[in-house]
Amino acid sequence: MATPITPDLLTSGQPCQQNVNPKGLVTSGPGPEMANLQRGFDFYSWLTFIAMNSPADGKVIGQGPRPGGDARTKWEDLQNYRPLADVMLGDGSKPVWGKRDVPDECKPMDGPGKIIFRLGEEAFNQPFKTGPLIDQDGNYALFDILMNKPMFDYIVDNGLYSKQGQEAFGTTVEFPIGNSPGPDKPGHMGAIMLKVSYRILDPIKSATLLSKFHTSDALIYFPGGKATKVGPACVEKKLGLVGFHVGHKTDRAPQWVWTSFEHVSNAPDTDDVASGNLLPRYNFFSATCKTNCPARNDTPPQPWDPDLTLKFEGDYRSQVVREKMIPGFVQREVTDLNKPFRGLLKGTVWENYMLLATQWPSAHDSKTDPLGAPAPTYLANTTLETYSQGKVPLASSSCMACHGNATTQHVPATASDFTFILEKAQKAH
Numbered sequence: 001m002a003t004p005i006t007p008d009l010l011t012s013g014q015p016c017q018q019n020v021n022p023k024g025l026v027t028s029g030p031g032p033e034m035a036n037l038q039r040g041f042d043f044y045s046w047l048t049f050i051a052m053n054s055p056a057d058g059k060v061i062g063q064g065p066r067p068g069g070d071a072r073t074k075w076e077d078l079q080n081y082r083p084l085a086d087v088m089l090g091d092g093s094k095p096v097w098g099k100r101d102v103p104d105e106c107k108p109m110d111g112p113g114k115i116i117f118r119l120g121e122e123a124f125n126q127p128f129k130t131g132p133l134i135d136q137d138g139n140y141a142l143f144d145i146l147m148n149k150p151m152f153d154y155i156v157d158n159g160l161y162s163k164q165g166q167e168a169f170g171t172t173v174e175f176p177i178g179n180s181p182g183p184d185k186p187g188h189m190g191a192i193m194l195k196v197s198y199r200i201l202d203p204i205k206s207a208t209l210l211s212k213f214h215t216s217d218a219l220i221y222f223p224g225g226k227a228t229k230v231g232p233a234c235v236e237k238k239l240g241l242v243g244f245h246v247g248h249k250t251d252r253a254p255q256w257v258w259t260s261f262e263h264v265s266n267a268p269d270t271d272d273v274a275s276g277n278l279l280p281r282y283n284f285f286s287a288t289c290k291t292n293c294p295a296r297n298d299t300p301p302q303p304w305d306p307d308l309t310l311k312f313e314g315d316y317r318s319q320v321v322r323e324k325m326i327p328g329f330v331q332r333e334v335t336d337l338n339k340p341f342r343g344l345l346k347g348t349v350w351e352n353y354m355l356l357a358t359q360w361p362s363a364h365d366s367k368t369d370p371l372g373a374p375a376p377t378y379l380a381n382t383t384l385e386t387y388s389q390g391k392v393p394l395a396s397s398s399c400m401a402c403h404g405n406a407t408t409q410h411v412p413a414t415a416s417d418f419t420f421i422l423e424k425a426q427k428a429h
């Protein structure tokens with residue numbers, strides 16, 4: 001809990017689980033025990049972020065060859081993580097680890113390190129089709145989902161990659177749990193899933209602006225048919241990372257640990273707006289718009305149907321504000337922790353990201369609450385749950401409460417262990 005935040009943390013590796021304690025740095029104020037536990041989870045989240053975003057080639061984070069020390073990250077390396085489109089295949093067949101599926105239309109543009117991005121509806125529309133997010137250049141924000149090998153293996157070993165496989169699966173879905181090494185057991189990673197958000201950086205040429213983002217060269221595939229108006233077609237875009245969700249199932253957190261980071265210049269929070277403490281430029285908010293501005297956190301007008309330019313039709317730009325959702329003591333603790341970690345990453349693209357908070361089960365073995373009493377109650381990322389920020393129960397954003405409703409495609413539906421990934425499986429031919 002009182003671990004000093006020093007450069008050796010940049011190479012300490014990815015935690016197999018959280019290690020938390022109610023006693024620690026926070027000794028006064030309301031609820032110091034909760035605040036210390038929260039700090040343990042948030043510390044775990046920062047170590048996770050650093051490890052996952054370290055260069056795929058094993059170098060230290062921030063020492064990559066691109067501007068701002070950027071590099072292709074561990075989670076973009078197909079040896080470590082697979083995008084959902086490589087797991088839930090269109091024909092419901094068994095996926096093979098390590099096999100990169102490049103659509104024919106993308107092949108002429110393909111090259112080392114490029115990511116393949118399949119534009120299903122979830123790639124531009126937020127959960128439950130609540131709407132797309134439009135950046136200040138008028139581009140659609142894009143969303144992608146990935147998983148690690150323990151999660152992939154569980155899906156493959158249990159035949160959960162097709163509708164028929166899920167129908168045949170007779171027991172409860174239980175993804176593997178991560179644990180630290182102990183005297184009588186080795187450590188291993190649990191199931192990890194990611195959801196990331198990007199803004200399109202083309203045709204931005206400013207090196208200063210580019211060096212503020214982790215970037216990826218993406219081949220964006222429009223499948224056509226039902227999924228997109230145009231296609232099949234493929235376009236190349238430079239993407240900048242703006243949001244980063246991690247779910248990790250761990251020992252003492254069978255409801256998973258929910259980590260959320262975002263880019264520091266996505267949007268101001270409600271206090272910044274009230275006090276006029278605004279940056280000159282945000283990814284998803286205009287500080288200069290005075291008249292005729294879109295309503296705050298409002299969904300763009302229909303149709304939501306990107307063409308190959310990925311520009312939103314008309315001049316609508318999202319006007320996003322970060323709602324204050326987490327309790328003051330958590331906010332203070334996270335702000336305190338972000339400072340030294342961002343300090344460690346100074347001069348690199350990674351200093352431009354902040355932890356929002358970690359949501360964790362405060363009573364993981366509760367007999368009455370299957371969600372295990374999520375703490376904090378609400379958590380949202382301004383780029384990933386833009387339209388469900390707020391404290392109104394049900395309509396509001398709780399990672400665990402919303403993911404707790406996810407099911408398999410078994411009839412009748414069974415719980416899918418907090419992931420929507422299984423809903424994406426297709427019928428095997």
Ligand code: HEC
Nearest residue numbers: 122127193194195245247258379397398399402419420421
């Ligand atoms: C209102 C419901 C809702 C809330 C709140 C929510 N999510 Fe999700 N999340 C979804 C849906 C639905 C998907 C699947 C993608 C899609 O279909 O758009 C998803 C996908 C994900 C994925 C990829 C794996 C999967 O299950 O598909 C991760 C990781 C994730 N969310 C993390 C989080 C975190 C962290 C939070 C809290 C900060 C959160 N989510 C809040 C609905 C929600």
